[in-house]
Amino acid sequence: MSEIAVDHLVGLNAGRVEARTLTEALAIDHRVLLRAAIPDAAAELTEAVETAQSLGILKRMAAIGAALHQHLPVEARDALxxxxxxxxxxxxxxxxxxxxxxxxxxxxxxxxxxxxxxxxTVREWVWMAVRPRLTSDLPGSIELLIPWTREESANLRRFASESLRPRGVWASHIAALKQNPAIGEPLLEPLRSDPSRYVQDSVANWINDAAKTNPEWARELCERWRVESPTAATTRITARALRSLK
Structure with a gap:
């Protein structure tokens, strides 16, 4: 963080520029950013952000989001x-x-x-934000996300996979998918030969997550995909998916 240029950090805290790296995102003082983004913020919102600043980054973002929902009018939130x-x-x-x-x-x-x-960064925040809600009804959420696997945007297709990774990054594990990853196959199957590397990496990471607790499922799935879908995309996904297995 000490290597971030001072003028760029000032811009980040003032809300004028975007984070170029995760390190830059972590360096932001949310108290300063709140004053820049919402100069007339209610005292309750200011106090909530002050308290949230000392939390880990994911808990901090969740606490600030909850405070915005509670203490900021809808039209003001929409402007953000x-x-x-x-x-x-x-x-x-x-x-x-x-x-x-x-x-x-x-x-x-x-x-x-x-x-x-x-x-x-926003694409990462959003799946982490909704993941607890999605995991509360796993079958229903999977059903709702299946159409996302057919979206034109690679970002949306990637969300369908990334949001319900069995282990994920900075996120609570999903026990049901660790124990029985086949539950997630309706999301993975449509993406097994996706042309986007962004999506490919997410699908591979999903399977790699599951392979840590259910290696046989991962091997069998990848072997079947290699036979049924002998494409360069599938070959890349399956190779990366099994990278942790000997």
């Missing part, structure tokens, strides 16, 4: 969705996820623009 700061747009992902009145289908529709955001 188009701010230049990718961190502010990330806050919005968690603010939407904090709205427990939304059913899973409505929630996914609401966060879809963030899942297709041009900035990678």
């Amino acid at each position: 969705a188009v701010r230049p700061s990718d961190t502010v747009r990330g806050w919005m992902c968690f603010a939407i996820a904090a709205d427990t009145t939304l059913d899973a289908e409505t929630l996914l529709l609401a966060i879809q623009p963030f899942a297709d955001d041009p900035r990678f």
Whole structure:
């Protein structure tokens, strides 16, 4: 973090520029960013962000999102969705996820623009924001995400896979998928020869996650794919998927 240029860090904290790396995203002082993004923030919101700053990054984002949902009017929250700061747009992902009145289908529709955001950081925040809600009804969520595997945007196809990885990154594990990864096959099958490397890597990582607790399933799936789909994309996915197995 000490290597981040001072003027760029000032821009990040002022909400004028986007994070170029994960390190830059982690360096942001959310208290300063809040003052820049919402100068007239209510005292309750300011206090919540002050407390959240000391938390780990994922808990921090979730706490700020919940505070925005609770203490900021809807029209003011909506304006944050188009701010230049990718961190502010990330806050919005968690603010939407904090709205427990939304059913899973409505929630996914609401966060879809963030899942297709041009900035990678927002695309990461959004799946982490909604993952707890999606895992609360795994069969239903998988059914809702199947159409996403057919989206034109590689970002949306990748969300369908990444959001329900058995282990994920910075996220709680999904015990049901670790024990029985076949449950997730309806999301993986349509992506087994996806032309996008961004999607390929997610599918491979999904299988690699599952291989740590169910290696035979991973081997059998990859062998079947190699036979049924002898494409360069499938070959790349299966090779990366089994990288942790001897």
